[in-house]
Amino acid sequence: MPRSRLTGEQPLVPTTEFKICPIHIAVNILGKKWTLLILRDIALLNINRFNRIRRSLPGLTPRVLTLRLRELEEAGLIHASIIRESPRVVEWMLTEKGKDTIPILMSILAFGAKWYADEIFEDHRPRTLEDLYPGRVHEGTD
Known part of the structure; x- marks a missing residue:
């Protein structure tokens, strides 16, 4: 298997x-x-x-x-x-259903900031959600 x-x-x-x-x-x-x-x-x-x-x-x-x-x-x-x-x-x-897409969006944001930093950030340094939004994100998606 x-x-x-x-x-x-x-x-x-x-x-x-x-x-x-x-x-x-x-x-x-x-x-x-x-x-x-x-x-x-x-x-x-x-x-x-x-x-x-x-x-x-x-x-x-x-x-x-x-x-x-x-x-x-x-x-x-x-x-x-x-x-x-x-x-x-x-x-x-x-809507309530729409709010359930927020963790999906944040996961995609975290993925992009980590793995595509060279295209996203001037310094090419990967970031976590906590780096980007200190104290604001506690989703565990980074």
């Missing part, structure tokens, strides 16, 4: 059989182009208005942003909060 990196022994086998792999399902929504960066903007950077998100992500077209926001809303990860009707002002907020 192949060795698991997690246990060093047997493959990781769940106690309940999956109808379909949870990673496959999650990647169907989170793996689409721009989706994680849109979630990053809303969840971590508090950029939650349409044009602000669009400006923060050069190359993202209004059509694709509209599509991704709609998909995230349909998936139950975000919801639109109408701030004003005329002219219409909407802010996008994370």
Whole structure:
């Protein structure tokens, strides 16, 4: 049998059989182009208005942003909060389900800061989440 990196022994086998792999399902929504960066903007950077998100992500077209926001809303990860009707002002907020993506985003951030430091930081020195956000992160993802 192949060795698991997690246990060093047997493959990781769940106690309940999956109808379909949870990673496959999650990647169907989170793996689409721009989706994680849109979630990053809303969840971590508090950029939650349409044009602000669009400006923060050069190359993202209004059509694709509209599509991704709609998909995230349909998936139950975000919801639109109408701030004003005329002219219409909407802010996008994370739902409880959407807040569960924050540890995923932080894990990706930690991975990038550790393994791609030469591309991310001027000094090319790897960083941990604690290095980047002293006293603010206690997720154990670094």
